Amino acid sequence: MEQELRPDKSGYMLMNKPGYPRVSSWPHLIWLIFLMMLFITIVLWAVSFLAYAPLEEMAEWAKTPNPAKAPWYFIGLQELLVYFDPWIAGVMLPNQILIGLILIPYVDITPSEQGHYRWSNRRFAVAYFTFGIAFWATLIFVGQLLRGPSWQIYWPIIDYDISGHTWTREGVPLKQGGLKLASMSTGTGMALIIGFFTIGMILPFMVTKLFPKSNVVKALDKYLKELGYIKYFVVQSHVLMMGATVMKIILRLGFNIKYIIETPWFKI
Amino acid sequence: MAEHHTQKKTPAQKTFDLLSALLTDNPVYKSIFRTGYPSTLLKRMAVMRSSFYMHLFPTKVGEHGLKLRYSWCMGGITFFLFLLLSLTGILLMFYYVPEEHRAFHDMKDLRFMVPFGVVLRNMHRWAAHGMVLAVMLHMMRVFYTGSYKAPRQFNWVVGVLLLLFTLLLSFTGYLLPWDQLGFWAVTVGTNMASATPLLGYEGPFHELLGVQIDNDIRFAIIGGTRIGPNALVRAYVWHCVGIPLVATLLMVFHFWRIRKDGFSGPL
Ligand code: HEM
Numbered sequence: 001m002e003q004e005l006r007p008d009k010s011g012y013m014l015m016n017k018p019g020y021p022r023v024s025s026w027p028h029l030i031w032l033i034f035l036m037m038l039f040i041t042i043v044l045w046a047v048s049f050l051a052y053a054p055l056e057e058m059a060e061w062a063k064t065p066n067p068a069k070a071p072w073y074f075i076g077l078q079e080l081l082v083y084f085d086p087w088i089a090g091v092m093l094p095n096q097i098l099i100g101l102i103l104i105p106y107v108d109i110t111p112s113e114q115g116h117y118r119w120s121n122r123r124f125a126v127a128y129f130t131f132g133i134a135f136w137a138t139l140i141f142v143g144q145l146l147r148g149p150s151w152q153i154y155w156p157i158i159d160y161d162i163s164g165h166t167w168t169r170e171g172v173p174l175k176q177g178g179l180k181l182a183s184m185s186t187g188t189g190m191a192l193i194i195g196f197f198t199i200g201m202i203l204p205f206m207v208t209k210l211f212p213k214s215n216v217v218k219a220l221d222k223y224l225k226e227l228g229y230i231k232y233f234v235v236q237s238h239v240l241m242m243g244a245t246v247m248k249i250i251l252r253l254g255f256n257i258k259y260i261i262e263t264p265w266f267k268i
Numbered sequence: 269m270a271e272h273h274t275q276k277k278t279p280a281q282k283t284f285d286l287l288s289a290l291l292t293d294n295p296v297y298k299s300i301f302r303t304g305y306p307s308t309l310l311k312r313m314a315v316m317r318s319s320f321y322m323h324l325f326p327t328k329v330g331e332h333g334l335k336l337r338y339s340w341c342m343g344g345i346t347f348f349l350f351l352l353l354s355l356t357g358i359l360l361m362f363y364y365v366p367e368e369h370r371a372f373h374d375m376k377d378l379r380f381m382v383p384f385g386v387v388l389r390n391m392h393r394w395a396a397h398g399m400v401l402a403v404m405l406h407m408m409r410v411f412y413t414g415s416y417k418a419p420r421q422f423n424w425v426v427g428v429l430l431l432l433f434t435l436l437l438s439f440t441g442y443l444l445p446w447d448q449l450g451f452w453a454v455t456v457g458t459n460m461a462s463a464t465p466l467l468g469y470e471g472p473f474h475e476l477l478g479v480q481i482d483n484d485i486r487f488a489i490i491g492g493t494r495i496g497p498n499a500l501v502r503a504y505v506w507h508c509v510g511i512p513l514v515a516t517l518l519m520v521f522h523f524w525r526i527r528k529d530g531f532s533g534p535l
Contacts, residue, residue, distance in 0.1 A: 013530060013534070014535060022329060022330050022331065023328065024309060024313065024316075024327065025325050025327055025329050026322070027312075029334060030322070036345065040349065041352070044394060044395055044398070045391070048390035052386065052390060053393035058372040061494065069453060071438065071453050071457075073438065074435070074457055077460070086460050087463040087470075089460070090460025091460065091464045091465065091468075091471070104416060104424065105418075105421035105424045114415055114533075115332070115533040129411055133408065265473060
């Protein structure tokens, strides 16, 4: 049974069975590739004739621009610097993202759901991945388009002209980041983090035990059983890490909390 | 094809047939392209197998995989942008020297002196952004179609590495114009490395290994305590030689695995 579900040989695929609609690569696939290349070349040419690649003044160590922004694909990490120290935002989280991505195929438990955009049997996986992508896109959006001098929020139109590229308006001073931030006491912080991860780890099991067996709870129960403890631990650690990242952002924005834990060596 | 023999031909068609026969029915053409024009199913199979480039692809493909709304062609677009970047990149290397006092002026020359230099640089720049975007979209389509599942798990892993190397390619290129934009973006980016636990001079527990500003991981990456001429040469070498080499090897492997594992499809 297990063997049947696992398409370890591509021979399991419908596509390789006799009678499945297949066409010769020449000309169908080759034609498509040719058109794609033509299309991309034309678009790239058109863009390159119309829009100039940016070139600012010559690099100068003594003249730090404010703000100094990372390229857009890394700006999500820079945006996280508002909420975390660099060792988390710039080192731990990107590594966690890469490891998490690599692990996806190995914690998957619906091997047969492939080859189509049909998500009814993998709702959780799709929801979690989509949330991650949306989170990443939001951070890029905020960092790239809303952050101005001193990494403060500057709203287009309200704070500056979109047509110009400057945040300074006559008579309007630049925003200052003078927010008073507090840190939690070490005890509270430790309790909060340990509590969050412990409860987070056992919560799904508690839900299946304590709540009435509605359809959602039944589905959760089935999912947990199929996943097994090891995969569950791997998946849930990543879910909780992402959850913790979001929680810290909420604590910082909503309650002006700078650090949850402060030790002489590191701060979280 | 069959209708060629049944239908009556106009003089124009006859002339065309004659000309194409002249072109393809001779020893020189056949020494290059082993099969004649692939007009029959048999020849179409043969052309895919006997041509070096075509044999990257299977002789037959499932119809569903051809649909744009399935694959978005995104992996292919990523690869094609990589090819365009290699081409424009090599041309840019003719005009660019990664030297602190010269690099920026080479950018100006490209803009104002070199014929079509500005289009060359623009194409390289926009294609680079395009490739980063395309590789992210490609990853999303692979996820949403569940194409990373058995037997393709490992190719997904290779893909994640390709994603990383695509980002690094783009990032190392960002410094090369030696303007304020790239200089400070790369300063911000590489400063993060100094926060690495143990290995960065500002990271937690760095004292344990005796790590300081002039022997930490950031120092190793940029060849100095701040972005300077050494960092420029390093960025250049990684950007033009090191990373493209690794990325090419990974891509070759990626494509080989697609052929071996089979393109995804319904089970
Ligand atoms: C430089 C980067 C990359 C290039 C040039 C590339 C190229 C390609 C190409 C041409 C295909 C054939 C199908 C298609 O076009 O969709 C493909 C398939 C695939 N790619 Fe990539 N790819 C890259 C990065 C990635 C990444 C980041 C991932 C995932 C994390 C990935 C995972 C896969 C998988 C699993 C397949 C098989 C899909 C299937 O059978 O439907 N690739 N890739």
